Amino acid sequence: VSQHISLFFLFMHLQLIGSGAAAQVVTSRGTHGNYLTIQLGSALGAVFGIFVARGVSGAHLNPVYSLSLCVLGRHPWKKLPLYSLSHLVGAFLGAATVYLQYYDAIQTFSGGELLVAGPNATAGIFCSYPADHLSFWGGLVDQVVATALFLLCCVALEDQRNGPLPDGLHPVLVGALILTMGVSMGSNCGFPLNPARDLGPRLFTFVAGWGEEVFKAGGGWWWVPIVAPFVGGLLGTVTYELLIEAHHQTTPQSPQQEQEAVELEEVVVDSGNNR
Template sequence: MDRLLKKCRIRSSLARECLAEGLGVYVLILFGCGSVAQVTTSRNTKGEYLSINLGFALGATFGVYISKGVSGAHLNPAVSLSLCLLGRHPWIRLPFYIVSQFLGAFLAAATVHLQYSDAIVSFGGQEVSGPNGTAGIFATYPADYLSLGAGVLDQVIGTAALLVCVLAIGDQRNTPAPAGLEPVLVGAIVLVIGVSMGSNSGYAINPARDLGPRVYTYIAGWGEEVFRAGRCWWWVPVVATPLGAVVGSLLYELLIGAHFPDTDTLTEELVMANHHALQLEGKNPDGQIPKPANHYNPQELLERPS
């Protein structure tokens, strides 16, 4: 078996990263949309709204565990875009990541449909909206009271909150997550966004999570209504979530990240502190305080593998 696996090993780092992103998103959507399917088709007798929140949260957790060591576990085009803007991910890889994330979500939606096809038929078939609507198993749709403007704001705020928290737990200059627990905390972020911001439109906060399954439902029989429903809602998760990610990234960097002392400042403060201490002891500090040979660069610890 080891010999066979070695022959299957992919040498291209970009190809490995794309496979990791695709599988990570696949697991996220498999558990997330699977939980929606169970709650919906059972008419809330085998789960409830919190079950959906937990499904997406744990799906995100395991998706990150699967792909973090290979691709950095973006699992979200909005996250990939923000990291490119921050200079932590190469722009040339961005389109490949986005396509992989989209395909992972598309295939996961197909798997959920395969699993729950009989339940969907029994529930009411391939209706988009109404009491027997099943398209919401796969993609997000706005509540009846929600205007498009309010929906855009909802997605911007939710995705901005996601990025602020994700950047915080990965910032080695701040209070970073303990090694190995980052995926758990990412899942916790998804959970708290779901329980606090999910009722308006289902907290997509991820263009691939929404568009991939929506395209699948269009192909699989729900038809063009999946793009017309909710006053043509489909574009809001695609456009507003990257905007929210950029807003969240800028908020974190402008309010927190930009204000940590840089390497040179830390070195000078260390030298000056030692200089004053030696003066108090009556010693001549000149030439006695070498600067550290290895400079600590906190930015390096923030860069995801690429």
């Protein structure tokens, strides 16, 4: 239970801080931030989400990451549905909190109309929509490439055999990685990368008054940031395992190091089983 609470918190932070940054820029029409501050908000939301949750549930920042661990046999499959549900509920309630906090600002900005497109649109505060230039296939490619890169780097940062990290640097680097995505792969469709963080807030905007347009917009865009990240995430994880980690395993290590590595993985799996 505690793990689900902590994942719930992680996603609430992720959504609250990331979407808050977008709400601030949109509703102030750019006077209180710009594209870079939105990216910083997404990154810092991840940093502090992980710092809050890391002691209890580890850094399961993304259902795609959890799925990848299951595929690799490092996480039990039966935990995946409840994990994903915690992600989804956390992101949903994070979006609700952003709406509560920016209620006056959103009402004033939009003149009371909750719109998905046009100059007074506010739905983009909460979840991703494709840019006008983006084709359907372009969107799929963008999200597969971006999530593959994202997961490849996530797995590399976690890989103790690839090189150690000081305690406390890991969450900061994950934040830097999200900033990287925003800076280099954000203009096509806003780097969703995360099915739960995209679907949860979309469901919230659906019930909160933006209506079914949130699912219809962009030619039914909504399912692309759910499906494509899983494909890209698996691609990135498997690429890392085959091309980088395979070479660690053939590298002779001292018995002590091997032992440590094994114990480390056991702890991770364990914490997945026993709580």
